[in-house]
Amino acid sequence: MEGVDHLADERNKAEFNVDDMKIIWAGSRHAFDVSNRISRFVATDPVFEKSNRALMTRKELFKNTLKKSVYAWKIIKELRLSDEEGIKLRIFMDQPGFLDLHWGMFVPAIKGQGTEEQQQKWLSLANKMQIIGCYAQTELGHGSNVQGLETTATFDPKTDQFIMHSPTQTSSKWWPGGLGKVSTHAVVYARLITNGKDHGVHGFIVQLRSLDDHSPLPGITIGDIGMKFGNGAYNSMDNGFLMFNQFRIPRDQMLMRLSKVTREGKYIASDVPRQLVYGTMVSVRQTIVSKASDALARAVCIATRYSAVRRQFGSENGGIETQVIDYKTQQNRLFPLLASAYAFRFVGEWLKWLYTDVTQRLEASDFVTLPEAHACTAGLKSMTTSATSDGIEECRKLCGGHGYLWCSGLPELFAVYVPACTYEGDNVVLQLQVARFLMKTVSQLGSGKAPAGTTAYMGRAQHLLQCRSGVQKAEDWLNPSMVLEAFESRALRMAITCAKNLSKFENQEQGFSELLADLVEAAIAHCQLIVVSKFIAKIEGEIEGKGVKKQLKNLCYIYALHLLHKHLGDFLSTNSVTPEQASLASHQLRSLYSQVRPNAVALVDAFDYTDHYLGSVLGRYDGNVYPKLFEEALKDPLNDSVVPDGYHEYIRPLIKQNFPSAKL
Ligand SMILES: CCCCCCCCCC/C=C\CCCCC/C=C/C(=O)SCCNC(=O)CCNC(=O)[C@H](O)C(C)(C)COP(=O)(O)OP(=O)(O)OC[C@H]1O[C@@H](n2cnc3c(N)ncnc32)[C@H](O)[C@@H]1OP(=O)(O)O
Ligand SMILES: Cc1cc2nc3c(=O)[nH]c(=O)nc-3n(C[C@H](O)[C@H](O)[C@H](O)COP(=O)(O)OP(=O)(O)OC[C@H]3O[C@@H](n4cnc5c(N)ncnc54)[C@H](O)[C@@H]3O)c2cc1C
Numbered sequence: 001m002e003g004v005d006h007l008a009d010e011r012n013k014a015e016f017n018v019d020d021m022k023i024i025w026a027g028s029r030h031a032f033d034v035s036n037r038i039s040r041f042v043a044t045d046p047v048f049e050k051s052n053r054a055l056m057t058r059k060e061l062f063k064n065t066l067k068k069s070v071y072a073w074k075i076i077k078e079l080r081l082s083d084e085e086g087i088k089l090r091i092f093m094d095q096p097g098f099l100d101l102h103w104g105m106f107v108p109a110i111k112g113q114g115t116e117e118q119q120q121k122w123l124s125l126a127n128k129m130q131i132i133g134c135y136a137q138t139e140l141g142h143g144s145n146v147q148g149l150e151t152t153a154t155f156d157p158k159t160d161q162f163i164m165h166s167p168t169q170t171s172s173k174w175w176p177g178g179l180g181k182v183s184t185h186a187v188v189y190a191r192l193i194t195n196g197k198d199h200g201v202h203g204f205i206v207q208l209r210s211l212d213d214h215s216p217l218p219g220i221t222i223g224d225i226g227m228k229f230g231n232g233a234y235n236s237m238d239n240g241f242l243m244f245n246q247f248r249i250p251r252d253q254m255l256m257r258l259s260k261v262t263r264e265g266k267y268i269a270s271d272v273p274r275q276l277v278y279g280t281m282v283s284v285r286q287t288i289v290s291k292a293s294d295a296l297a298r299a300v301c302i303a304t305r306y307s308a309v310r311r312q313f314g315s316e317n318g319g320i321e322t323q324v325i326d327y328k329t330q331q332n333r334l335f336p337l338l339a340s341a342y343a344f345r346f347v348g349e350w351l352k353w354l355y356t357d358v359t360q361r362l363e364a365s366d367f368v369t370l371p372e373a374h375a376c377t378a379g380l381k382s383m384t385t386s387a388t389s390d391g392i393e394e395c396r397k398l399c400g401g402h403g404y405l406w407c408s409g410l411p412e413l414f415a416v417y418v419p420a421c422t423y424e425g426d427n428v429v430l431q432l433q434v435a436r437f438l439m440k441t442v443s444q445l446g447s448g449k450a451p452a453g454t455t456a457y458m459g460r461a462q463h464l465l466q467c468r469s470g471v472q473k474a475e476d477w478l479n480p481s482m483v484l485e486a487f488e489s490r491a492l493r494m495a496i497t498c499a500k501n502l503s504k505f506e507n508q509e510q511g512f513s514e515l516l517a518d519l520v521e522a523a524i525a526h527c528q529l530i531v532v533s534k535f536i537a538k539i540e541g542e543i544e545g546k547g548v549k550k551q552l553k554n555l556c557y558i559y560a561l562h563l564l565h566k567h568l569g570d571f572l573s574t575n576s577v578t579p580e581q582a583s584l585a586s587h588q589l590r591s592l593y594s595q596v597r598p599n600a601v602a603l604v605d606a607f608d609y610t611d612h613y614l615g616s617v618l619g620r621y622d623g624n625v626y627p628k629l630f631e632e633a634l635k636d637p638l639n640d641s642v643v644p645d646g647y648h649e650y651i652r653p654l655i656k657q658n659f660p661s662a663k664l
Helices: 008-012 018-026 029-044 058-078 083-093 098-113 116-127 274-309 328-363 370-398 400-404 410-421 427-443 453-466 474-478 480-503 508-514 516-540 548-566 568-573 579-605 625-635 647-656
Strands: 133-136 152-156 161-165 185-194 197-207 220-224 240-244 247-250 259-261 267-269
Touching: 008 579, 018 029, 018 548, 018 579, 029 083, 058 083, 058 098, 083 098, 098 116, 098 133, 098 185, 098 197, 098 274, 161 185, 161 197, 197 247, 197 267, 197 274, 274 328, 274 370, 274 400, 274 410, 274 579, 328 370, 328 516, 328 548, 328 579, 370 400, 370 410, 370 427, 370 453, 370 516, 427 453, 427 480, 427 516, 453 480, 453 516, 474 480, 474 548, 474 579, 480 508, 480 516, 480 548, 480 568, 508 516, 516 548, 548 568, 548 579, 568 579
Parallel strands: 133 185, 152 185
Antiparallel strands: 152 161, 161 247, 185 197, 220 240, 259 267
16 A cells, blocks of 8 residues: 555564664764665666666666766755765666776875875866776786786887887777767776886886767777676776777876886886785775665565565465564574675674775885785675675575566676676685785794784683683673673684694695695674674764664674574684584574564665666565565566467467478
């Protein structure tokens, strides 16, 4: 029934103040106000309509994305939206496109790696969108191995120019978003060669297309790489290819904040770590963590509301059927994902702080925390995007058959989200960076250099290697120090075992290659510890609002104990818990599920998502699912006519058996 809240009973059960939780979720009252206002603005503007995009052809979808992106930019300018409001507008527009790469990578790359003069020149154009940029790093032959890139930028002292060249097919740039059809410029990563010497990969600003008629400049071959996974979804983005044929750019278009080439062709490296050339990736990995919580929260919101609406079995005595959310199996699959969405939100907040801190330190030439910032952004990007991709797919299954319908919103969310496991660094490759960092930290234990930050726990190695968990009853698993100790001893013991096994190899690199799988497991254990510890820090801090803290505590322990259950092999094999303690954890989990159950719908309401942003018939705020499923079905082009196109050509001849006989 239209106008009726089918989930009202669920909302009445909530034991906490949802409005207060909305503020916690958003991060502050101000952030909530901005999100709330912008999401409703987008939801009511017909230009941002998106329900029809699955039926669009690639060309229509691309053009629709151009229209929305340019309209969004016009609104940002005309209404003088702040940066924060502009970002929210792009997020709620919910259609990947060139704006993401222009603002998310091109501009930050120039800010991070350009000199003052370069920033002044290029950012004044980019900030007004008089040029449109992308981030062209990956090549057909190399993505993960950035040092293996083949594109060359050879300095020509005669003309004071760099000659950009793609020497092989595999050196073609391949994948950059916005490159295929839109960008006029790119930050291109290429091997810098001066006086015959290769100085490794550096960034260059390169104009690709004419600012008059958009045609590629002579010496540049460029296009779109073709359809990607899923209908609609990420196909709104023009991921592109690019080849250079001896294409010349002025010397001052090399990004020269970190190193320089003089007029004479002399290469001058500054004393900052060369890895700062990877700085844009670190910044984006950090934002991907908060985005993971957002994508997972969308899926969980849909699955939770639908699980409260959907009923199956239990009416044997003539009563009403059971809501599927009341099945413990449903809770055991759904509530850990709900808890993960909150966990990733809080670790994302913390990571933002860490990133801001390292940025300020770098500006003051303090590079001490750079390795940790790299390890945390890489590891948490990897861990949260993998968990979110799996979580979205689990939410689809939690919605049964209807979850497979496009209008559930889940197939598209999955298709758009899943490349996050690959872009900005393949998730396995990134965990191996964490593993290297951990092995280095372990090798320095006992050297007098105390581990700091997220590896500080390793400084208590003597205790953590010997301790036995003190959990004796199920409630002990609600004791933060007992939970933390179990996760710390598991992570440390896994890292130390890897280090011991590594030391058996004469050649460390060969040992590392042999032990890759174990190293990834150790890195994941470390990252899970970070997320658990930041969630615990959150619930131990000041939290306002009736009943809010209690709910967050429940979710925090669900998150931790569910991980313990899922990775029980690690916890048992490292003797971090005993089988009896593990079974107490399962007992405690069931009790926590019962406590979350009456609050589940309110906990997803706290995300404050509009029906437009969710884009899901199953996740509608009012729970009016069935009539809307019918409405959606009737909109399908196949239902335009009662007798389908093709009836006379194929179905009728088949039924009447009067088709011409087949010839071999
Ligand atoms: C319709 C529904 C809508 C639904 C919406 C859903 C939400 C969607 C969310 C969207 C969010 C965002 C959109 C993003 C758009 C995507 C755009 C994608 C862009 C890209 O992918 S750009 C290309 C990214 N490429 C990579 O990430 C490459 C990965 N590889 C590397 O980073 C490196 O090569 C490496 C780290 C793997 C290895 O580098 P290398 O130089 O070889 O290093 P090593 O020899 O291993 O190490 C040397 C030392 O350097 C240290 N190091 C390495 N990297 C860094 C760094 N970044 N910072 C600091 N230090 C670093 C390393 O640790 C070593 O240190 P050591 O010597 O051991 O002390
Ligand atoms: C949607 C999307 C958007 C993108 N946007 C951009 C963009 O805007 N700009 C840009 O420059 N790039 C972009 N990329 C490219 C992206 O950054 C790369 O695809 C990514 O870094 C992975 O690199 P790869 O493709 O070379 O994977 P590969 O490295 O070839 O990975 C293949 C397999 O090999 C494994 N593997 C690789 N190396 C190792 C190792 N050392 N140890 C163990 N296993 C290993 C991986 O785990 C994976 O299973 C985008 C990619 C996608 C999918």
